[in-house]
Amino acid sequence: MNKKRKPTSEGGQDSKSRPLLLPLLPLRDVVALPGAIIPIFVSSNTNISAIDYALEGDMFVGLSLQADPGDEEPSKKNILAHGVVAKISSSVRLANGVLKIKLQVLQRLKITAFLDFQPFVKVRVRYLDEKTNFRLNKHQQSLIEDVKSKFSVLSQYDESLEEMSFASQDMFEPGELADLVASSLPLEVADGQKLVEELDPFVRLEQVRKLLNSQLDLVGIKERISNRVQEEIDKSEHEQLLREQLKQIKAELGETIDDEEELSSLKEQLERIKMPPGAKNEAKRQLRRLQQLHPDTSESALARTYLDWIIDLPWSEKTKDRLDLKEAAEILDEDHYGLEKTKERILDFLGVRKLKSELRGPILLLVGPPGVGKTSMGRSIARALGRKFVRISVGGLRDEAELRGHRRTYVGALPGKIIQALKNAQSKNPVIMLDELDKIGSDYRGDPASVLLEILDPEQNKNFEDHYLNVPFDLSEVMFIATANIVDSIPSPLLDRVEVIEIPGYTTEEKLEIAKRYLLPRSRTDNGLERKPINLAERSINYLIEGYTRESGVRELGRVIDAVYRKIARQVVEGGRAPRTVTPKMVDSFLGPVRYTHEGRPRANEIGVVTGLAWTAVGGELMQLEVAMTKGKGALSLTGQMGDVMKESAMAALTYVQSNAERLGINPEFHENNNIHIHVPQGAIPKDGPSAGTAMATALVSLLTGRAVSRNVAMTGEITLRGAVLAVGGLREKALAALRAGIPIVIIPKANERELVDFPKYLLDKVKFVPVETIDEALSVAFVEKRVTLRKKDVIRL
Numbered sequence: 126m127n128k129k130r131k132p133t134s135e136g137g138q139d140s141k142s143r144p145l146l147l148p149l150l151p152l153r154d155v156v157a158l159p160g161a162i163i164p165i166f167v168s169s170n171t172n173i174s175a176i177d178y179a180l181e182g183d184m185f186v187g188l189s190l191q192a193d194p195g196d197e198e199p200s201k202k203n204i205l206a207h208g209v210v211a212k213i214s215s216s217v218r219l220a221n222g223v224l225k226i227k228l229q230v231l232q233r234l235k236i237t238a239f240l241d242f243q244p245f246v247k248v249r250v251r252y253l254d255e256k257t258n259f260r261l262n263k264h265q266q267s268l269i270e271d272v273k274s275k276f277s278v279l280s281q282y283d284e285s286l287e288e289m290s291f292a293s294q295d296m297f298e299p300g301e302l303a304d305l306v307a308s309s310l311p312l313e314v315a316d317g318q319k320l321v322e323e324l325d326p327f328v329r330l331e332q333v334r335k336l337l338n339s340q341l342d343l344v345g346i347k348e349r350i351s352n353r354v355q356e357e358i359d360k361s362e363h364e365q366l367l368r369e370q371l372k373q374i375k376a377e378l379g380e381t382i383d384d385e386e387e388l389s390s391l392k393e394q395l396e397r398i399k400m401p402p403g404a405k406n407e408a409k410r411q412l413r414r415l416q417q418l419h420p421d422t423s424e425s426a427l428a429r430t431y432l433d434w435i436i437d438l439p440w441s442e443k444t445k446d447r448l449d450l451k452e453a454a455e456i457l458d459e460d461h462y463g464l465e466k467t468k469e470r471i472l473d474f475l476g477v478r479k480l481k482s483e484l485r486g487p488i489l490l491l492v493g494p495p496g497v498g499k500t501s502m503g504r505s506i507a508r509a510l511g512r513k514f515v516r517i518s519v520g521g522l523r524d525e526a527e528l529r530g531h532r533r534t535y536v537g538a539l540p541g542k543i544i545q546a547l548k549n550a551q552s553k554n555p556v557i558m559l560d561e562l563d564k565i566g567s568d569y570r571g572d573p574a575s576v577l578l579e580i581l582d583p584e585q586n587k588n589f590e591d592h593y594l595n596v597p598f599d600l601s602e603v604m605f606i607a608t609a610n611i612v613d614s615i616p617s618p619l620l621d622r623v624e625v626i627e628i629p630g631y632t633t634e635e636k637l638e639i640a641k642r643y644l645l646p647r648s649r650t651d652n653g654l655e656r657k658p659i660n661l662a663e664r665s666i667n668y669l670i671e672g673y674t675r676e677s678g679v680r681e682l683g684r685v686i687d688a689v690y691r692k693i694a695r696q697v698v699e700g701g702r703a704p705r706t707v708t709p710k711m712v713d714s715f716l717g718p719v720r721y722t723h724e725g726r727p728r729a730n731e732i733g734v735v736t737g738l739a740w741t742a743v744g745g746e747l748m749q750l751e752v753a754m755t756k757g758k759g760a761l762s763l764t765g766q767m768g769d770v771m772k773e774s775a776m777a778a779l780t781y782v783q784s785n786a787e788r789l790g791i792n793p794e795f796h797e798n799n800n801i802h803i804h805v806p807q808g809a810i811p812k813d814g815p816s817a818g819t820a821m822a823t824a825l826v827s828l829l830t831g832r833a834v835s836r837n838v839a840m841t842g843e844i845t846l847r848g849a850v851l852a853v854g855g856l857r858e859k860a861l862a863a864l865r866a867g868i869p870i871v872i873i874p875k876a877n878e879r880e881l882v883d884f885p886k887y888l889l890d891k892v893k894f895v896p897v898e899t900i901d902e903a904l905s906v907a908f909v910e911k912r913v914t915l916r917k918k919d920v921i922r923l
Contacts, residue, residue: 143210143232147187148175149246153194156317157209157230160301161308167224171199175245176216176224184213187234187248190318199246206236207322210252233321255300255324268330269299275337276306282344300326303333310336346374388416391432400440404596408435427533434540434594439547443554443602447511448479460505461498462639466883467491467626471506488581490562490607490620493628496678499608500560502628506606507556515546520561525571528580530593540593543580543600554602562619563609574616581605581622629857630677633670633865634887640666644683652690657703659693661686668709671865672719677858689715726866727836730909733828736839737820738862738871739812740855745862747839749806750817752824757800765805768813774844775803778822781848781900782829791829801825816853818844819872822900823907832908839863840872840903848900852876857884864892871895872903 150165150172157163167173179186189208196203211228218224238249261269273293280290289309296302307320307329316336323329350373395408411428418425447453450472457468467489474487491499500516507514522528530541539545546557565573579585586600612620631639640661649655669689674681689707692715697703704711713719727734727749737748761779763772779801786793803821805812819842827834841859843851852874863871875896881889897903 143252144183144185145249145251146240147185147210147248147250148178149187149189149204149208149236149248150175151191151199151204151246152188153191154314156190156312156314156321157188157211157228158304158308158317158320159209159230159232160304161230162214162227163211163230164225164227167226168222171243171245173222173224175247176213176226178245179213180216186211186213186228187236187250188228188230189236190314190321199242201239204236204239204246205318207318208234208236209321210234210250233324253324255326265299265327268327268334269297269302272302272306272330272334272337275334275341276309279337279340279344282347298326299330303330306333307336310340312336343374350374388412391415391436394436395432398436398440400435401597401599404435404440404594404598407596408432411435431533431593434544434548437548438544438594438598439551439553440598442552444512444552446475446478446554447509448475450475450479453509456509457505460508461502462642463631463635464498464502464628467502467628470624470626471509475510488583488605488607488623490609490612490623490625491628492609492612492625494610494630494677496676496680497628497630498678499628500558503556503558503606503608506604510556510604512604513550513552513555514558515550515555516558516560517542517546518560519573519577520564521566522573523566523571525573525576526592528573528576530591532592533595538593540591543589544591544594544598547598547603553599554604556604556606559605559607561609562607563611563614574619577619578622581607581619630861631679632861632885632888633667634885636670636679636682637663637666639679640670640682640686644679644686648683648686648690652687652694654690654694654697654703657693657697658705659690659703659707660705661689661707665707665709665712668712668719672721673712673716675721685716692716726839726868730833730836732831732833733824735820735824735827735834735907736836736866736868737817738839738841738859739814739816740858745855745858745860747862747866747868748812748817748820750820750824751804751806752821752828753802753804754795754799754828755802756798758798759796760800762800762802763804764802765807766811767805768811770815771805771813771817774815774818775821777844777846778818778825780846781822781844782825784846785848786829789826789830791826795829814853815843815851816841816855818842819850819874819897819900819903822848823903826904827908834907835870835909837868838870838872838907839866839868840907842872842874842897842903844900850874850897850899850903856880860884860888860892860894864888869893870906872897872906874898 150167155163167176175186187208188211190205191199192203192205209230210232211230214227214229216224216226233253233255234250235253236248237251239246240249241247273296276286276293277290280286286309289305293302293305296305303320303326307317310333312320316332320329320332323332347370350370391412395405395412398405400408411431415425415428415432418428453475454468454472457471461468470487470489491502493499503516504514519528526541528541528543530544531538540548543557547553547555550557559577562577565577567574580589580600583601586603588597589600590597607623609615612625641663645661646655649657649659669685670682673685676682689712693703693707726736726747733752735750737750739746739748761776763775767775779796782789782791783793783796786795803824805817819840822844823834823840826832839859839862841853841856843853845851856873856877857880860871869891870893872895875898878894878896881894895906897906
């Protein structure tokens with residue numbers, strides 16, 4: 126807020142040193158009278174600006190009633206001219222930004238001009254003085270005494286008025302007495318405004334006497350009602366007595382009670398909702414408790430919030446499943462390319478659901494690298510089923526109360542994320558996605574994974590009990606879908622609850638199709654080029670995939686395509702022409718040199734060099750393993766940032782070669798006078814895993830026999846000391862790496878042969894997979910036919 130000058134320097138002051146220019150607070154449903162000290166909570170930005178302005182100056186502020194309390198924007202026509210001036214005696218800014226101020230009302234005033242309405246209402250005023258020295262006649266003296274007497278009688282029924290009644294006995298000024306008594310009475314707004322506008326003290330005092338008479342009549346009604354209800358209410362329930370008395374008073378006056386209407390509405394809503402008997406009984410108990418509480422207490426607010434949650438939950442509402450398998454398949458294909466296993470599992474569920482209506486929702490876990498469409502697949506599944514979709518991120522979650530809810534004894538307690546998701550969905554059978562399940566944590570606040578054991582168990586979640594609700598809620602019809610990048614960090618009991626569906630990384634061909642079907646149209650629209658006939662050629666897309674991305678998914682590909690179209694959009698805005706076809710050369714000019722280069726196959730058949738295959742988080746990669754010998758005492762050197770498992774594979778390969786040296790045509794004493802050095806290039810990158818064992822053994826045999834390894838062969842497989850080749854993981858990604866490098870033959874473990882049925886046809890057509898069970902079989906495929914004599918610079922002769 127901009128600093129304002131002090132009020133006293135803008136308009137001068139009157140004889141009582143009060144400014145004639147004042148910030149004004151429009152009042153709603155309350156009237157302030159001189160002599161009163163009133164607390165006010167200020168929340169609107171306009172009124173806060175007015176208070177800040179007053180606090181910077183002389184602490185004076187004007188108060189006037191709004192003619193229409195529902196008008197949010199105060200105007201000249203809506204603010205009454207007669208009001209009062211008050212001085213701010215204290216102010217406190219609460220944590221939520223609301224100002225709590227205490228005002229001492231001083232004098233009546235009349236607004237003569239409205240000067241401004243922004244950033245707050247600012248007015249010019251004229252102070253209204255009234256005569257204070259009187260020579261009282263008998264009638265006036267009698268009026269003063271009558272008001273004092275009736276006020277004293279009223280204070281006997283209300284202890285809060287005793288102090289004010291005592292103070293009134295010493296007052297002889299009729300105006301001050303009228304204002305004091307009126308400030309102590311529950312006034313209607315219209316009656317209060319009449320007292321503000323009335324300057325004749327005796328007329329005002331006569332009005333106050335009428336109000337006192339009405340209040341004393343109410344007291345008499347209260348006594349009659351108290352006698353009537355006393356027999357029905359226990360004497361110890363004093364608070365219930367007061368509420369019943371108030372109800373009877375309002376009934377006698379013919380007035381309605383907003384709180385009673387709200388409670389009645391809550392009761393009607395609870396009766397209409399179809400919920401389990403236990404939940405309905407608890408809700409009715411809380412409603413009875415709410416009826417006994419004063420509406421301004423914190424306990425009342427807690428009970429009301431609880432009932433709101435109970436009413437808003439979808440106890441019986443649910444959506445109807447779309448059971449048309451053809452239509453569901455079209456929706457899944459429309460949203461995602463590939464991912465056949467996931468789509469088949471959803472269609473299987475729909476098929477069974479069509480035959481059996483009471484089928485519990487499956488709990489799927491989509492596992493795959495970042496950017497392959499796991500989260501968006503959950504949204505597509507919900508659309509295919511015709512269900513509501515809600516996503517809950519559990520990555521980094523450490524407090525189990527975030528899932529199960531806080532108990533209502535805590536300040537700010539709320540239900541857990543599961544119940545909140547159901548409320549947002551307004552359906553008891555939505556699709557709830559638990560994103561990043563592998564990144565869930567635990568600490569002193571509990572273990573959220575243990576809560577998920579109940580949530581994801583069809584045998585238990587039928588009666589899931591949130592700590593806040595404290596009543597069971599049926600989650601059995603919810604379809605839970607979780608996502609994760611890896612399963613290693615997921616607790617095994619939790620992993621046992623779910624059906625794991627692996628989503629592998631996309632091949633270059635799949636990325637090309639995804640780019641053409643989804644990424645290019647979306648990027649053109651997002652960058653304002655949908656009307657431009659811009660064609661990104663397939664070779665340009667492949668150039669982006671190979672040179673500017675290194676990922677299993679397509680997230681980075683989408684970003685680089687966006688970068689290309691942004692450059693074109695800028696070119697168009699600057700007066701240039703959009704190209705009809707974007708070539709790889711244009712991509713270079715837009716994005717700069719390529720960022721990544723993929724390892725190619727060796728240029729020639731070499732001794733002691735083998736092409737291995739590795740799995741990484743961004744897909745498969747080639748790994749050139751090199752073996753050399755130098756003079757020494759049989760030491761084994763391993764370089765290239767190998768992990769412990771990979772080092773063990775190297776030692777196993779060496780042991781296998783030593784134990785089978787004679788059979789392989791190798792001098793059994795080769796290691797006594799020579800050191801063996803095994804190196805994996807790209808030494809800055811950590812590497813681990815057992816799948817390089819076959820490649821290491823092949824490289825050692827190649828070096829020691831002088832036989833070259835074919836450049837057209839890549840291999841993967843774990844090795845045992847007896848030469849058996851065991852299964853490995855990530856075979857699809859490794860095979861794709863071989864395809865990218867143009868290697869036509871890949872040696873794989875026999876145990877992995879079953880995975881070939883899921884490989885795309887183009888991969889099987891371009892790469893020949895040779896399953897082997899032993900290292901001998903691998904050697905027969907890897908070596909070229911002709912034996913090569915080692916050169917001295919390559920190896921120390923044995």
